[in-house]
Amino acid sequence: MELGILLILGIGVFGGILGAWLFQKLHIPQVIGYIAIGLIIGRSGLGIIGDVQIPTLRPFSFLALAFIGFLVGGELEGKIFKQYGRQFMGIMLGEGLGAFAIVGLGTGFILWLVTGSLPASIAGGLVFGAISSATDPASTVDVLWEYRSKGLLTTGLISVVALDDALALTLYALGTSLAGVLVGGEVNLMELLKTLGIELVGSGVLGAGCGLGLSWLLKHSKSADRSLTLLVGCLLLIAGVSLAFQLDVILCAMAAGATLINHAPHRSKPLLETLRAFASPIYVMFFVMVGARLQLAAQPSWLWGIVAFYVVGRTIGKYAGTWIGAKLSKSPPLLQRYLGMGLFAQGGVAVGLSMMAGQHLSGVEVIGGLDLGSVVVSAVTATTLLVQLIGPACVKWAITKTGEIGRNVTEEDIIATLSVSDVMQTELTTIKEGELLNQVFDKFAHHDQLSFPVVDQQGACLGVISIDSLKSLFVEQDIWGWMLAGDVMVPIKDIIKASSSLADAMELMIQMDTEETILRDETSGLPIGLFDLRSAKRSVSKRLVQQQGV
Amino acid sequence: MAESGTLLLDGALSPQRVFLTEASTKNELLDLLIREMGLCGEVDDPQAFETAIFTREELMSTGIGLGIGVPHARISSVRRIIMAVAVNKVALEDYESIDNLPVQIVFMVAGRPDQQSSYVRLLAVLSHLVKQESNRKALLGADSTEQLYHIIRNAL
Numbered sequence: 271m272e273l274g275i276l277l278i279l280g281i282g283v284f285g286g287i288l289g290a291w292l293f294q295k296l297h298i299p300q301v302i303g304y305i306a307i308g309l310i311i312g313r314s315g316l317g318i319i320g321d322v323q324i325p326t327l328r329p330f331s332f333l334a335l336a337f338i339g340f341l342v343g344g345e346l347e348g349k350i351f352k353q354y355g356r357q358f359m360g361i362m363l364g365e366g367l368g369a370f371a372i373v374g375l376g377t378g379f380i381l382w383l384v385t386g387s388l389p390a391s392i393a394g395g396l397v398f399g400a401i402s403s404a405t406d407p408a409s410t411v412d413v414l415w416e417y418r419s420k421g422l423l424t425t426g427l428i429s430v431v432a433l434d435d436a437l438a439l440t441l442y443a444l445g446t447s448l449a450g451v452l453v454g455g456e457v458n459l460m461e462l463l464k465t466l467g468i469e470l471v472g473s474g475v476l477g478a479g480c481g482l483g484l485s486w487l488l489k490h491s492k493s494a495d496r497s498l499t500l501l502v503g504c505l506l507l508i509a510g511v512s513l514a515f516q517l518d519v520i521l522c523a524m525a526a527g528a529t530l531i532n533h534a535p536h537r538s539k540p541l542l543e544t545l546r547a548f549a550s551p552i553y554v555m556f557f558v559m560v561g562a563r564l565q566l567a568a569q570p571s572w573l574w575g576i577v578a579f580y581v582v583g584r585t586i587g588k589y590a591g592t593w594i595g596a597k598l599s600k601s602p603p604l605l606q607r608y609l610g611m612g613l614f615a616q617g618g619v620a621v622g623l624s625m626m627a628g629q630h631l632s633g634v635e636v637i638g639g640l641d642l643g644s645v646v647v648s649a650v651t652a653t654t655l656l657v658q659l660i661g662p663a664c665v666k667w668a669i670t671k672t673g674e675i676g677r678n679v680t681e682e683d684i685i686a687t688l689s690v691s692d693v694m695q696t697e698l699t700t701i702k703e704g705e706l707l708n709q710v711f712d713k714f715a716h717h718d719q720l721s722f723p724v725v726d727q728q729g730a731c732l733g734v735i736s737i738d739s740l741k742s743l744f745v746e747q748d749i750w751g752w753m754l755a756g757d758v759m760v761p762i763k764d765i766i767k768a769s770s771s772l773a774d775a776m777e778l779m780i781q782m783d784t785e786e787t788i789l790r791d792e793t794s795g796l797p798i799g800l801f802d803l804r805s806a807k808r809s810v811s812k813r814l815v816q817q818q819g820v
Numbered sequence: 821m822a823e824s825g826t827l828l829l830d831g832a833l834s835p836q837r838v839f840l841t842e843a844s845t846k847n848e849l850l851d852l853l854i855r856e857m858g859l860c861g862e863v864d865d866p867q868a869f870e871t872a873i874f875t876r877e878e879l880m881s882t883g884i885g886l887g888i889g890v891p892h893a894r895i896s897s898v899r900r901i902i903m904a905v906a907v908n909k910v911a912l913e914d915y916e917s918i919d920n921l922p923v924q925i926v927f928m929v930a931g932r933p934d935q936q937s938s939y940v941r942l943l944a945v946l947s948h949l950v951k952q953e954s955n956r957k958a959l960l961g962a963d964s965t966e967q968l969y970h971i972i973r974n975a976l
Contacts, residue, residue, distance in 0.1 A: 704879040733933075742937050746944035748951070752884040752918060756876070757892065758940055761933045 278323055279330075279555060282562075285311055286554035299662035300416055301409045301557055308561020309655070319562035327559055329509075332519050334556030336509040337549040338408045339520035340501075343477070343527025344542040345411075345428045347535070354422075358429040360599025361592050365430065365613050366403035366437040368591020372583040374399025374445075377576050377649075384572045385636050393449030393634065394642050397627045398576070400445040401650055402584040404438035406617025407431040407520070409658060412553065413665040415546065420678035423669060426605050427612045432524055435619050436470055439518065442623050449631065473517045477525025480508055484526065485534045488541065497541050498548060520619070560617060564655045570638075573645060577652045584657070588613045604672055611668040615661030616654050624650035679817050684810050688772040693806040694789060694799035700725045703732055703756030707743060710735060710755050720804075723788040723797035724759040730795035733759030734788045762788055768798060772806065779803050825945035828901070832929070832942060833972065836860065837904040838965045846915045846923070850874070850891055853904045853928040862930075865897035869930060883917025888950045892929040894939060901931040901938055907959055907968060925950065925959050949975050 289303030311318040319327070351358070378395020385391060410431045414424050443466035484504050491497040508526060512519040530538045592610030595601075601609075624647050631643040669675050701710055701722045713722060714737065721736040739760055743750075765782070766775045768789050779787070779801075786802035837856060843849035854873060858866030872893035876882065882891045889912075904927075911922030927946050931939040949955055955975045962968040 706880075739936060742940060746940060746947075748947040749940070749944050752880075752882070752890075752947075753940070753943065754876075754879055756879060757894075757943075758936060760936055 275323070275326055278319055278327070281311065281318060282308075282555045282558040283551045286558040290554070299409075299413045299666050301412045301662045302659055304554055304557035305561035305655075305658050308558040309564060310561075311558070312562025312564065314564060319559070324559070324563055330552075331556055331559055332509045332513060333506065334549075334552045334559075335408070335520045336505040336512075336523040337545070337552055338411070338556070339523030340505055340508075340527040341542060341546055341549070342407045342411055342428060342432050342520075343481075343524035343529075344531045344538065345425075346432055346524075346528040346531065348532045351429070354426070354429075354601075357596065357599045357601040357605065358426060358433065361426065361595040361601060361605065361609060362430045362433045362437060364591040364593070364595020364598070365405075365588045365610060366434050366441070366591070368589075368594065369402040369584045369587035370399040370441055372399075372587035372590075373402035373580055376579045376583045380572065380576050380579060381636070381645075387636075389452040390634055390636060390642060393452045393631065394636075394645065396445035396449050397442070397631065397642075397646055398580060398649070400438060400441035401620045401623045401627070401646070402580060402587070402616075403434065403441050404616065404619040404623065405431045405434050405588075405613045406615040406619070406658070406661070407435070407524075408553070408556065408617055409615045409662050410612060410665055412557075413662045414669065417666060417669060417675045418678040418683075419669040419674045419676075421669075421672060421674035422602065423604055423608055423612070423672045424674050424678075426601075426609050427665070427668075430609065430613065431615075434613075435518070435521060438619055438623065439470065439521075440466060442626075446627065446631075469517055470521070472515060473512065473521035474525045476511060476515075476517060477508065477522040477527075478529045480504055480522075481526040481529025482533060485530055485537070488530075488534065488537050494540070494544065498544050501541060501545055502548070560621075560654075560658065563621070564651050570640070573649060574652075576645070576649045577656070580649060580653045581656050581660075584616075584653070585614055585660075608668045608672055612665040614657050614664050616657045620650055621654055676817055679814065681810055681814055682773075684813050684817070685773050685776065686771075688810070688813075689768070690766060690770045690772055690775045690789065690801050691768040691799070693772060693809040694768065694801045695719070695805060696799045698723060698788075698797055698800055700729070700731075700797060701735060701755045702727075703754060703759070705755045707750040707753045707755070707758065710758075711740070711743075711750065714740060719800065720802055721786045721788060721800055723790070723800075724755045725797065731762060731788060731790040731797040732756065733761045735759050736786055738785065762790060764790070766801060767792075772810075775801065776803065776806065825941070825948075828938060828942045828945060829903075829972070832901045832903040833905065833969070834860070835966065835969045837902070838969045838972070839904070839906045840909070840962070840965055840968065841906045842909045843906075843912070844910070846889075846912050849906060849908055849912060849926060850877075850928070853891070853906055853926065857902060857904050857928060857930060860902065862899045862902045863897060864899065865895075868895055868897050869893065873928070881916040881918070883915040883919075883921075883923050884947065885917055885919035885921065886950060886956065887911060887917075887921050887924045888956075889915055889917070889923040889926040890929065890943060890946060891926065892931075892939075892943060894931045894933045894935065896933055898930045898932055901929070901935055901942060903927055903929045903942070905968065905972060907962060925956065 285307040286304040289307035290300035293303030294300055309315055374395040377398040378391045381394045382391035487500050488497050508523050509519050512522045589610035593606055596606040628643040628647040634642040636642050699717050701724050703724050703726055721734050723731045724733045725731055788797050789799045790797050854870045863869050872895045873891050876893050883889050906926045908924050911924040913922045915923035958971045
């Protein structure tokens with residue numbers, strides 16, 4: 271039975287979520303779980319997503335790249351670049367060129383040992399080096415989002431992974447043209463540079479234009495639903511137009527996201543949050559597809575040598591290059607020490623470039639009927655699998671070491687984790703129903719409590735006297751000497767319970783136009799706490815500040 | 821915004837709930853007023869109202885001094901704030917006022933639990949009214965319930 275595309279998508283998303291859940295239990299980033307499930311159900315495993323389905327699902331991957339690119343672009347606020355632009359640029363050049371140099375030299379040397387052909391070895395080294403300079407923004411950013419990371423390292427990582435795709439494309443264009451010249455192909459350097467220029471500039475211009483257009487449309491959008499629809503429509507157009515004109519989908523979407531966040535920051539921030547939630551199943555499927563696409567067939571042993579050197583050399587090149595780039599650009603020590611650890615992931619751009627190399631270099635025979643194009647495709651596929659398993663874990667390690675995990679939280683996130691019992695005041699002074707108003711005022715004067723439960727002889731709560739309800743009694747001093755607490759108390763409504771979620775309770779209080787309420791035990795009627803909206807908000811803010819590490 | 825004293829009193833008092841009584845004990849007078857309040861159609865559960873009035877008296881007597889009693893209660897079976905007034909022929913010695921003086925003028929007030937603000941305001945208005953000796957004398961000197969009603973209305 272052939273599985274329909276919708277069923278495959280369903281299996282992919284559910285399988286991915288299951289994988290993520292299992293890996294999260296092991297404290298491993300969820301993205302590795304998605305890829306692992308992809309491996310199991312893909313070409314190298316059960317074959318549920320095989321050679322037939324992969325081309326069919328390719329447009330889906332491009333759409334996912336557009337979503338990812340847009341969200342990554344949405345993180346690139348101009349003010350950060352004004353402050354750290356030079357440093358991020360220095361680090362990006364350092365890590366990209368570092369990987370390019372070490373991987374290029376090492377793989378070229380191995381190819382020379384195997385083939386004895388200097389031109390083919392240099393050509394292979396250039397292409398491997400160029401591909402190795404790319405960092406996968408998708409899985410890197412996924413880890414940052416999963417662990418709600420925030421801080422200088424997080425900003426640095428997002429900026430560098432967003433920028434280094436352009437460097438990888440440039441190095442690839444130069445490398446492939448040089449390789450073509452070296453192995454006698456028909457590659458025209460000027461033609462390639464022109465194509466590259468069109469690709470980079472075209473992606474930037476199209477993306478910026480879409481970002482501005484979107485900003486204008488959002489200004490006139492009346493509802494959040496309409497805004498999300500406009501945004502998704504825009505991303506579909508970006509993906510479609512980029513593919514039609516052979517532009518880079520991710521760069522184009524990134525430019526659109528960056529333009530929007532800098533042109534209309536207040537309008538776009540909530541929308542980006544909504545898109546992030548909306549895009550979740552699309553991400554899952556994208557990474558499952560990454561795993562499913564990888565093909566681990568039997569390869570000659572020297573190719574495994576290339577794979578091993580590529581992974582080790584790229585890791586060293588990225589880390590050392592980052593360190594050098596950060597030192598030279600006078601980056602803060604935190605970036606010098608840890609940013610390189612977050613740049614090991616390799617994904618869509620590298621795989622895409624290897625596919626292009628597979629076509630460009632298919633005519634260059636290396637050894638025993640194996641062409642250079644196939645060598646590049648096989649090696650990059652294997653290295654992608656390895657670094658995708660290592661890379662996200664290293665990102666997590668880096669943000670853990672710098673203490674940036676869990677800092678990207680909002681008040682809503684904190685509220686969602688709390689119940690009323692977490693924020694209510696439990697040490698309460700009570701007022702007996704028979705106490706005179708004189709005594710009641712005295713208690714308010716001597717206790718830092720905004721509301722008092724009024725209790726009967728057995729201690730059961732009958733009602734509440736709040737500072738607000740006392741206001742009307744300030745001027746009626748005639749009655750203070752003979753009116754009792756029980757005469758002026760307000761009955762308790764018992765709508766909010768200690769176990770109620772804080773979000774629900776706060777919403778109810780606002781609806782009821784009440785600032786505080788006393789909670790009582792459902793069976794004994796004894797007062798158990800005071801839930802005060804102002805104190806609850808203060809408690810949430812305190813927790814937020816603690817969590818953000820401000 | 822709190823209602824003015826006149827408006828509150830107008831809404832709460834009617835000529836049919838003003839009495840010249842001849843009770844000999846506090847409980848007898850309170851029972852009489854409770855019964856009359858129960859007949860006016862604004863108290864759905866007179867029994868609950870009676871319990872509430874006497875429970876409040878158990879906590880502390882509502883004899884507020886100067887010969888005045890203000891028994892009162894808020895319960896959910898009362899539809900709106902209402903009151904009754906009685907001037908007893910003799911001062912009741914067993915009222916246990918805060919100044920130990922016998923009580924001759926009684927204002928009974930009933931309201932709903934959620935009417936805290938208006939309820940307190942009405943009690944304060946009554947307290948202010950009877951603090952003036954001329955008002956107390958006028959009330960004690962009234963010959964008919966009509967005259968009594970007009971004295972209260974005109975005092976505000």
